[in-house]
Amino acid sequence: MAAALQGHLVHPEGRTWKTHFPEGDLWVFGYGSLIWKPPPHYDQRVPGYVSGYVRRFWQASSDHRGTHEKPGRVVTVIERSFWETLDDPLESESASTGKVWGAAYHIPASHAEEVHDYLDEREINGYTAHYTPFHPTVDLAGDQGTPIICMVYIGQPSNSQFLREAEDRDPQQVAQVISSSHGASGKNTEYLFMLEKALEGIGLGTADVHVTDLVKRVKAIEAEGLGDAEEKDAELYVTKSLEGAAKDPAHANGRATIE
Numbered sequence: 040m041a042a043a044l045q046g047h048l049v050h051p052e053g054r055t056w057k058t059h060f061p062e063g064d065l066w067v068f069g070y071g072s073l074i075w076k077p078p079p080h081y082d083q084r085v086p087g088y089v090s091g092y093v094r095r096f097w098q099a100s101s102d103h104r105g106t107h108e109k110p111g112r113v114v115t116v117i118e119r120s121f122w123e124t125l126d127d128p129l130e131s132e133s134a135s136t137g138k139v140w141g142a143a144y145h146i147p148a149s150h151a152e153e154v155h156d157y158l159d160e161r162e163i164n165g166y167t168a169h170y171t172p173f174h175p176t177v178d179l180a181g182d183q184g185t186p187i188i189c190m191v192y193i194g195q196p197s198n199s200q201f202l203r204e205a206e207d208r209d210p211q212q213v214a215q216v217i218s219s220s221h222g223a224s225g226k227n228t229e230y231l232f233m234l235e236k237a238l239e240g241i242g243l244g245t246a247d248v249h250v251t252d253l254v255k256r257v258k259a260i261e262a263e264g265l266g267d268a269e270e271k272d273a274e275l276y277v278t279k280s281l282e283g284a285a286k287d288p289a290h291a292n293g294r295a296t297i298e
Contacts, residue, residue: 064145064147065151065155066145074142075233077144078144079157080154085142089191092118094115096113096213097112098113098114099112102223105221111216117196168190173187174186214257231250234250235254
């Protein structure tokens with residue numbers, strides 16, 4: 040009997056992923072944290088892309104980058120056919136690119152079971168395993184690579200963590216949540232900034248406009264917050280100084296200054 044595990048079906052006698060990898064090894068595509076925090080035991084890392092999807096910070100995170108009380112935001116990929124039915128300010132940008140860049144990892148058969156279990160646990164918060172062609176930028180010989188079938192974890196729109204309400208998917212709202220969320224794996228902002236840098240590191244033309252846009256918004260929010268904090272500190276300093284002057288007018292007329 041198959042046991043359910045948060046959207047995954049675990050088959051003790053022959054798991055479904057093995058039908059896609061008859062040799063017993065495993066290829067995994069990462070489009071989020073897997074780019075800079077790879078799975079264990081990989082022996083190849085290949086940059087490239089998948090087609091037919093759009094990457095968005097439309098998945099709530101109540102474990103790694105947020106809490107149940109205050110979920111953060113992490114990426115998922117959405118099938119273009121569904122994404123095209125949704126309102127998205129970056130619609131024209133995504134329509135012109137059509138690629139989700141990331142990295143694929145090869146796991147040898149000797150560790151495939153172990154890594155599969157590890158990824159099932161790591162991606163448990165609303166993600167399920169799917170299989171799609173991955174297009175390497177180059178193969179091991181340095182030529183244009185042929186497609187590789189990869190397992191990829193996707194937060195489907197039907198999962199409970201997907202942001203179904205349009206207002207929750209608004210870029211400024213997403214940025215506000217990211218700027219103030221923190222989970223077991225650290226700050227939500229760290230996840231966003233690391234993803235931007237990881238995509239830049241893949242190569243020319245691999246930046247994601249959605250990710251870059253959110254980085255700009257979050258940095259603006261942080262700068263505003265820093266300005267607000269400095270303003271509050273200054274206000275508190277002046278208030279205390281004036282209170283002190285009221286209690287000791289002679290001292291106020293002396294050489295004390297506010298610096």
